[in-house]
Amino acid sequence: MSAEFDAVILDIDGTIWNTTGIVAVAWNKAVEKTGYGVRKVNAQILQKEFGKTMDVIAADLWPELEKEKRDILLAECCTEEQIAIRNNDVDITYPGVVDTIIELSSQENFYIVSNCQNGYIELMLEKTGLAPYIKDFECFGRTGKGKAENLIILKDRNQLSFPLYVGDTQGDCNECIKAGISFAWASYGFGTASSYYKEIKKFSDLKNIL
The missing domain is CATH 1.10.150 (DNA polymerase; domain 1)
Structure with a gap:
């Protein structure tokens, strides 16, 4: 940990x-x-x-x-x-994501919070084989709530004290600020972020943060 x-x-x-x-x-x-x-x-x-x-x-x-x-x-x-x-039978995960999560899962607890529709997270877990390594998840499609509220819901439900959120946009950054959660910016993703705890240029950089 x-x-x-x-x-x-x-x-x-x-x-x-x-x-x-x-x-x-x-x-x-x-x-x-x-x-x-x-x-x-x-x-x-x-x-x-x-x-x-x-x-x-x-x-x-x-x-x-x-x-x-x-x-x-x-x-x-x-x-x-x-x-x-x-x-789809083409690997669309970013390099190192699956291997890094599997490697770190013996020491770290992984969760997911997304603004996606209901069923999307389950499908991702099935396609990537990551289901055994994700402890819990929450999404807009299930609660009808935004990311900050879902972060708080998941944090409280799992009795987390100091989680780190990894996302790729300014929107993610803003929602983490609202939820009082540290934000790491995945700069290889879709967007930009003006403030963050750490930048992750490739997913395996997460090992250096943790």
Whole structure:
């Protein structure tokens, strides 16, 4: 166990793996199926959106749709996304993520908090083989709450005192500040961050922090 931290809480997109190419294809399929005539997306667009809650992403991408239609489209996107990720056989994890978590898991407790939909974390754990090494997780899709609130929920539920959160965006940084949790910036991911405890240029750098 780290002398400074009693747990590591991980973000998913832009930290553990990069699904944006796969998800873009899936979401565009959903756009075609619904027939709403809204714009399609690509990986670059999604990289700017991932990290936000799902309802905010939908509002950003398709502001012209009334909420009811946005919700229908988003549900279809999530369905197509799950199918596409489940069928994917290409390794989309960032280098060293799986090996580092497995190596450190004998000394460190790992958790996940994400703004993703319900079922996404379970699918990631299944695809990466990381399920045995993650003690607990929480997400927007399950609670309807933002990342700061979910961080506090998970922290309290597991009686954590000084967890370290690893994420890749300014949004992650802001939510950690709200939750009173230390933030390590995965600079190899999707975004930037103005303040952080440590920068992680590659995931294995986590070993040097802990």
